[in-house]
Amino acid sequence: MEEKRNLYAYSLRDADYKPFVETIGGGSFEASYLSWSVCWDNLKELYPLARHEWIMYTYGDKPFAGVMQPDGSVIVHCKITYETEDGDKFVHNEYLAVRDNRNNAVTNPNSAEMENTYRRALAKGVSTLTGFGIELWMNEDIKEIQRPPQTLLNGKKPTPGGVTVDQNVKLDALMRDKLANDEDKKRLKKMKDAGWEGVTEEVATVLIADVKEGIRQNRKITMSTRNKAIKAIEDSKLSADEMNKALKWISIDDRTNIEVETFLNTHKLQEN
DSSP: OOOOOOOSSSOOTTSOOGGGEEEEEETTEEEEEEOHHHHHHHHHHHOTTOEEEEOOEEETTEEESSEEOTTSBEEEEEEEEEEOTTSOEEEEEEEEEOBOTTSOBOBSOOHHHHHHHHHHHHHHHHHHHHOTTGGGGTTHHHHHHHSOOOOOTTSOOOOTTBOOHHHHHHHHHHHHOTTSOHHHHHHHHHHHHTTTTTOBHHHHHHHHHHHHHHHHHHSBOOHHHHHHHHHHHHTSOOOHHHHHHHHHHHTOTTOBHHHHHHHHHHTTOOOO
């Protein structure tokens, strides 16, 4: 008689998980993960009726997809329910903080960051339940203690609510971008020389978006943008002479996004 399959928890401790490991990061921070789908597939093989749930919380009568912390960071709660073949039901709760690519807690995380954290919490929960890839989580707390504290590029520690380490790296790179506007470069250099004093995380977010937009405007147009502009000119009510001049102007290779956008707006042309 065929031996009855063991459907109880932690039966995948010796299973080979290494072919499914994905590594991200590099340098001072590197981490290895198992895809949530691989983990879930293994759990469903053991417990076909298993299900997972993203637990919602309520703050001020409004639903929120995590446990809000006083500093604005968030912990995501994943609930896994599974049932053995003899009908016994069990529940496992897994919690994971929303972190950035440097493993620091994220304040006011967006929906994509929250979803990624939930998937990681699901993968960790399955590892905890079945033992599948549990080695990846061993000494996790010790590694966190041993990891050197993150600092800004000037060597100072970030202040609560101030520019973050990740933002500091992005702003420094944008300041050096050859396509950045001179005024933006001067503005960022002044802030950098002042040690980013008084620059909040919100202000840094706006700065990054503004400088990126300036860089985009200074970038040469793509073939797709040129073709759209040509079609807008051809579909316009310009005279034959004006249209020929416009098509000749748009054919110049060094046209930038801001030049083309300004041209189309000035002549009241719509890109289709």
